[in-house]
Amino acid sequence: MLIQENISLKKYNTFGIDAYAAYFSTFRTLDELNELLEYKKLPTSKLQLPTLILGGGSNILFTQNFNGIVLKNELKGIEKVKEDNEFVYVKAGAGVNWHQFVVFCIDNNWAGVENLSLIPGNVGASPMQNIGAYGVEIKDVFYELEAFHLAEKKIVRFGLNECAFGYRESVFKRKHRGEFVIINVTYKLRKDPIYNTSYGAIEQELEKMGVKALSIKAISDAVINIRSSKLPNPAEIGNAGSFFKNPEILSDQFTILNAQYPNIVGYKLDNGNVKLAAGWLIEQCGWKGFRKGDAGCHAKQALVLVNYGNATGKEIYSLSGEIIASVKEKFGVELEREVNII
Ligand code: FAD
Ligand code: EPU
Numbered sequence: 113m114l115i116q117e118n119i120s121l122k123k124y125n126t127f128g129i130d131a132y133a134a135y136f137s138t139f140r141t142l143d144e145l146n147e148l149l150e151y152k153k154l155p156t157s158k159l160q161l162p163t164l165i166l167g168g169g170s171n172i173l174f175t176q177n178f179n180g181i182v183l184k185n186e187l188k189g190i191e192k193v194k195e196d197n198e199f200v201y202v203k204a205g206a207g208v209n210w211h212q213f214v215v216f217c218i219d220n221n222w223a224g225v226e227n228l229s230l231i232p233g234n235v236g237a238s239p240m241q242n243i244g245a246y247g248v249e250i251k252d253v254f255y256e257l258e259a260f261h262l263a264e265k266k267i268v269r270f271g272l273n274e275c276a277f278g279y280r281e282s283v284f285k286r287k288h289r290g291e292f293v294i295i296n297v298t299y300k301l302r303k304d305p306i307y308n309t310s311y312g313a314i315e316q317e318l319e320k321m322g323v324k325a326l327s328i329k330a331i332s333d334a335v336i337n338i339r340s341s342k343l344p345n346p347a348e349i350g351n352a353g354s355f356f357k358n359p360e361i362l363s364d365q366f367t368i369l370n371a372q373y374p375n376i377v378g379y380k381l382d383n384g385n386v387k388l389a390a391g392w393l394i395e396q397c398g399w400k401g402f403r404k405g406d407a408g409c410h411a412k413q414a415l416v417l418v419n420y421g422n423a424t425g426k427e428i429y430s431l432s433g434e435i436i437a438s439v440k441e442k443f444g445v446e447l448e449r450e451v452n453i454i
Pocket of ligand 2: 244245246247312342352353354355356357358377389390391392393395400412413414415450
């Protein structure tokens with residue numbers, strides 16, 4: 113186990129930002145994590161440095177160097193822990209790549225995560241912001257997780273209710289931010305699938321693919337096709353997916369906006385409010401395809417900010433601020449950043 117000093121994080125974040133970490137290490141077991149937390153190998157003057165747990169780095173924007181220790185989680189392993197008539201319970205190490213986990217489930221005919229195909233990052237971050245796509249969120253398949261309390265050095269179990277999942281929210285993102293390392297997650301997957309094809313363009317895509325008999329593999333392939341057609345591949349253009357959340361507004365405000373902008377895209381929520389498509393708002397403000405230096409707004413999906421090569425985190429952040437201000441001015445709607453800003 114090696115602690116490296118003054119390491120570029122460029123290859124560890126999908127935005128490709130060239131920020132530096134004062135210290136960097138990886139852990140593959142809990143023992144290794146414990147050892148690192150004691151900072152045994154660091155000079156005593158650095159004992160109080162902050163810690164950042166990193167997964168795939170696909171939901172993070174470094175706006176400055178990190179003057180602390182970055183610990184990259186590489187806890188692996190997938191195992192079926194139990195089953196009943198309806199479900200299998202599958203535990204995955206936090207460092208397992210998310211899409212590889214999805215593929216593993218599909219190969220075993222365990223249903224529930226197929227709509228979440230091709231989301232970058234690792235299992236450990238999936239509950240952080242309750243990842244979601246195409247009508248499914250982690251909360252729909254979540255059973256429990258184990259997390260290591262950094263200060264108290266003990267393992268704590270979180271069931272569904274303790275996680276307080278919301279739209280791109282959980283206790284780990286706010287209330288307990290930075291307190292825990294999620295070490296494994298157990299998902300509850302169906303033996304007999306309940307197909308979810310109602311969201312977005314899934315049905316059209318299945319038709320285009322000529323699918324006759326529906327399967328979780330077919331849904332996964334359809335989702336992969338749709339995602340690949342509009343989201344930039346981080347291996348080619350740096351990005352962290354949607355930079356902002358889709359904002360929720362009161363239905364009265366929506367009625368007023370709808371009268372002024374008949375094409376505005378909004379979805380009615382169960383609580384009576386309306387969720388607006390932030391991509392539409394941003395596009396209407398003229399940002400889609402915008403580029404200043406190497407920082408830009410993606411030409412096929414305005415909700416995604418991109419780094420064409422050498423943008424700094426500050427440049428991306430500053431662009432996001434300009435976008436927030438212009439959407440606020442034109443529509444009176446406040447966008448909130450979804451990406452974790454460091
Ligand atoms: P990281 O970026 O490494 O970390 C994110 C946050 O979680 C950080 O605050 C980090 O400290 C913390 N963290 C990470 N691992 C742990 C751990 N084990 N314990 C405690 N804290 C931890 N997201 C969606 O929800 N839906 C999408 O459809 C989607 N599409 C995307 C498409 C693209 C092209 C990209 C680049 C991103 C997309 N995302 C999407 C965002 C991203 O993939 C998810 O948020 C993903 O879960 C992040 O995982 P990660 O391992 O890369 O997390
Ligand atoms: N739209 C535009 N212009 C754009 C982009 C979108 O007008 O440039 C409008 C279109 O009307 C489109 C609608 O917005 O139909 C919705 O767009 P899309 O289906 O691409 O989804 P999204 O709302 O922009 C959300 C999630 C994505 C997730 C997709 C699919 C958030 C913040 N983003 O995007 O998650 O993959 O739905 O479910 O909720 C992420 O979190 O990083 C992410 C990519």
